[in-house]
Amino acid sequence: MLGMPPLILAIATSLAALAGSFWWFGVHRRRKAETLAGIQALAGMKWRECAGLVLQALAEKGYREAPSSGQPGDGGTEFVLLKDGQRCLVGYKHGTAYRLGEANVRDFANAVQLQGAASGILVTLGSAEGFARDLARRYEVELIDGPSLWPQVEPFAPAAMVEAVREKAASETRRGKQWGMTGSLALGLLVYLAAWVAEPAPPATAAAAVTGVPASSAAPAPEPAAATAGPASPADEASRQVAEARRVLEQVESLSDEERANRRATAAARVAVLEEAKSAVWSTQSTLVVNMARPDSMDRGLVNDACAILVEYEELRFSRLQLEPPPGSQSPVRWRQCK
Incomplete structure (x- = not known):
């Protein structure tokens, strides 16, 4: 099958499936799980606290709140922000049940005009319908729904909330990785069996069939030479990589709390001795505070x-x-996410 020995083909298939499952559960699904958990965490906050995070995220983009701009409304609030001397009306709708439609966009666009603002930003923890997005582009209104809101406010969210969100997402992705590993090994076994069944008969058997001489009467095969030491075959190397990946995952899962704490302390100590760092200390389970040696240490x-x-x-x-x-x-202060 594909001109490859069954064992090598099976190992290559397992490795490819394992890499794909790790990306799917460890990156793609983890990001979605974190976003969903983040939206639920924001929905559990008071609307004023959540609106404050939205304003901090917009401040990072250059927006500044105009004095006395808050206008509490039906389940949300509106703020007038300033950027480059231009007024921008921001509407915030708290709760995940909101489904922004065309009527919401038209009402908000009218409010933007009444406020004399040059632009508008409509924010919700819920979602926005496709037609509403098309209409918003016509009125030059930016729509920010829950999935796109969480990544923007995460750097400003309380550390305890971010930690809880990541722990919840991590527990879900760990189960996914375990299923992915099991499925990858099972797929490799199936490919091996299929390739072994489809593999052509050995040359000696084929020659016996052509000449009519029974295979049992053919000259006995010489005894195999003693194995000599040499470089590992591709199959051995692929098997070693699969075993190593599985060993690392099992080792991490089996770590005690004390061992995890020691590994975290070791990692922080190694970061602290970097040339561009003065110190490094964990503020939460997933946030490492690094004091920079220079203002431009990030560029270095x-x-x-x-x-x-x-x-x-x-x-x-x-x-x-x-x-x-x-x-x-x-x-x-800046935040960066390691991948």
Whole structure:
């Protein structure tokens, strides 16, 4: 089958399926799980607290709240923001039950005109219908729904909330990875059996069939030479990689709380001795606060160097870096996500 020995084909199939399942559950599904858990966490907050996170996220984009701009409404609120001297009306609808439709967009567009604003941003934890998005583009209104809102407000959310969201998402993806590993190995076994059945008969048997000489009467095959030491075959190397990946996952799952704490402390200590870092300490289970040696340490490769250390520890792979500028610096605090 495909001109490859059954064992090598089976191992290659298992490795490809394992890589695909790890990406699906470890990256794609984890991001979706974190977003869904984040939306639910925001919905559990008071609307004023959640609106405050929205304003912080918009402030990162250059928007500033105009004095006395809050206007509580039906389940939400409106704010007038300023950016480059232009007024922007922001409408916030709290709760995941909201489904923004064309009527919501038209009403908000009218409110933008009444406020004398040049633009508008309509935000909800719920969702926006497709026709509403088309209409919003015509009125130059930006729609931000729950899935696109959580990534923007996550850096400003309470650390305890972010930690709870990530723990919930991690527990779901761990189960997915385990199923993916089992399925990959089962698929490799099926491919091996199918390739073995489809493999052509050995040359000696085929020759006996052509000449009419029974295979049992053919000259006995010489005894195989003693195995000699040499480089590992591709099949052995692929088997070793599969076994190593499984061993690492099982080892991480079996770590005790004390062992996890020691690994976290070791990772933080390694980041702290980087040239562009002054210190590094965990503020939460998934947030590492790094005090930068210079205001431009991020441009000098600090994030890449720190993340390169953290990804060596499977349980710390998705940690968040909180980058603190040196005392007296005018640079703001930054957050970066390791992948």
